Amino acid sequence: MRTITTINELRDVLRAERREGRTVGFVPTMGFLHEGHISLVNRAKEICDVVVMSIFVNPLQFGPNEDFDRYPRDIPRDSKLAEEAGVSYLFTPGVEEMYPSKMLTNVSVAEVTEPLCGASRPGHFDGVATVVTKLFNIVQPHYAFFGQKDAQQLAVIEQMVYDLSMPVTIVPCPTLREADGLALSSRNVYLSAEEREQALALSRSLRQAQAMVEAGERDVATIRDAVASEISQQPLAVIDYVELLQYPRLGYTARLAEGDRVLLALAVKFGKTRLIDNIIMNV
Structure with missing residues (x-):
C-alpha cells in the first residue's frame, strides 16, 4: 500500500493506473476504521483492480456545536488496517491540502437532504456533497462504495451523481453490525x-x-x-x-x-x- 497526502501525487499515480486499463474503486471515509469500512474495501476488491481509500475528517459537514474536534482520529492504526485489507492507495490529505483557501463553491442537493439528518443538521449534506464532489474529481474512480448505514447520505450521493452526470457508478453496501445488533460506527x-x-x-x-x-x-x-x-x-x-x-x-x-x-x-x-x-x- 502506498500512502499519499497530496492531490497532485494521487492524480499522477491514478492517471498511470487508468492508462494501463485498470479499474479504480474508491472508498471515501473519515477514518477510525472498523469492519464496516473494511467490508467496503472487500467489495471494491471484488470488482476493481485498484482500491483507493481516503481518510479525511471534513470540517464542512460539521455544525458549530458538533464533534469535529473530538471526532476520533488514528492514522497509524487506520493505515495498518487499510494495508491488511488490501487497499492499494491510502489518501490522507490535511485540511490545508483539501481547502487551501476559503471555499467559495458549494454543492447543494435539494429535497432528499431536507428530512432526517438534514432537518437536525442544517448544512451537513452540503458539506458532504461538496467534499465528495471534490474527491471524485481528484480520484476519478470508476466505482465508489458507500454503506447503507448512512442511507440518507447514500441517497444524496446517488442523486448528485445522477443529476450531474458524473462518470462513476455508486455501489451501495449493507450495514455491518456487532453480534448483538449494534450498527458499526x-x-x-x-x-x-x-x-x-x-x-x-x-x-x-x-x-x-x-x-x-x-x-x-x-x-x-x-x-x-x-x-x-x-x-x-x-x-x-x-x-x-x-x-x-x-x-x-x-x-x-x-x-x-x-x-x-x-x-x-x-x-x-x-x-x-x-x-x-x-x-x-x-x-
Missing part, C-alpha cells in the same frame, strides 16, 4: 458501557418494525410510534427523529402500499453521542 467508542447497552434498542426497534410490516401493518404513524416507544424505554435515550419515508426520494407517506421501497431511519443521542441506524424494506 466510529462514534461507538464514545459510548459508556451503560449507553452502549441501551443503544441496542435501536436495532431491536428496527427488527420489530420490520416484523410489523411483514405481518401486514401499513399505517406509518403506528409503525413509527411503536419504534419510538421501544427506544423511549431506555432512560438515557434522547430521540432526534424516527421517520418512515419512501426511498430513495425520502418523500413522506401516511400509508404503505404493496411494492413500496421504504426507509425506516432513526437518530438517537445517548449522552453526548448521536447514533443513526436504519432499515430499508420492500413492502
Whole structure:
C-alpha cells in the first residue's frame, strides 16, 4: 500500500493506473476504521483492480456545536488496517491540502437532504456533497462504495451523481453490525458501557418494525410510534427523529402500499453521542 497526502501525487499515480486499463474503486471515509469500512474495501476488491481509500475528517459537514474536534482520529492504526485489507492507495490529505483557501463553491442537493439528518443538521449534506464532489474529481474512480448505514447520505450521493452526470457508478453496501445488533460506527467508542447497552434498542426497534410490516401493518404513524416507544424505554435515550419515508426520494407517506421501497431511519443521542441506524424494506 502506498500512502499519499497530496492531490497532485494521487492524480499522477491514478492517471498511470487508468492508462494501463485498470479499474479504480474508491472508498471515501473519515477514518477510525472498523469492519464496516473494511467490508467496503472487500467489495471494491471484488470488482476493481485498484482500491483507493481516503481518510479525511471534513470540517464542512460539521455544525458549530458538533464533534469535529473530538471526532476520533488514528492514522497509524487506520493505515495498518487499510494495508491488511488490501487497499492499494491510502489518501490522507490535511485540511490545508483539501481547502487551501476559503471555499467559495458549494454543492447543494435539494429535497432528499431536507428530512432526517438534514432537518437536525442544517448544512451537513452540503458539506458532504461538496467534499465528495471534490474527491471524485481528484480520484476519478470508476466505482465508489458507500454503506447503507448512512442511507440518507447514500441517497444524496446517488442523486448528485445522477443529476450531474458524473462518470462513476455508486455501489451501495449493507450495514455491518456487532453480534448483538449494534450498527458499526466510529462514534461507538464514545459510548459508556451503560449507553452502549441501551443503544441496542435501536436495532431491536428496527427488527420489530420490520416484523410489523411483514405481518401486514401499513399505517406509518403506528409503525413509527411503536419504534419510538421501544427506544423511549431506555432512560438515557434522547430521540432526534424516527421517520418512515419512501426511498430513495425520502418523500413522506401516511400509508404503505404493496411494492413500496421504504426507509425506516432513526437518530438517537445517548449522552453526548448521536447514533443513526436504519432499515430499508420492500413492502
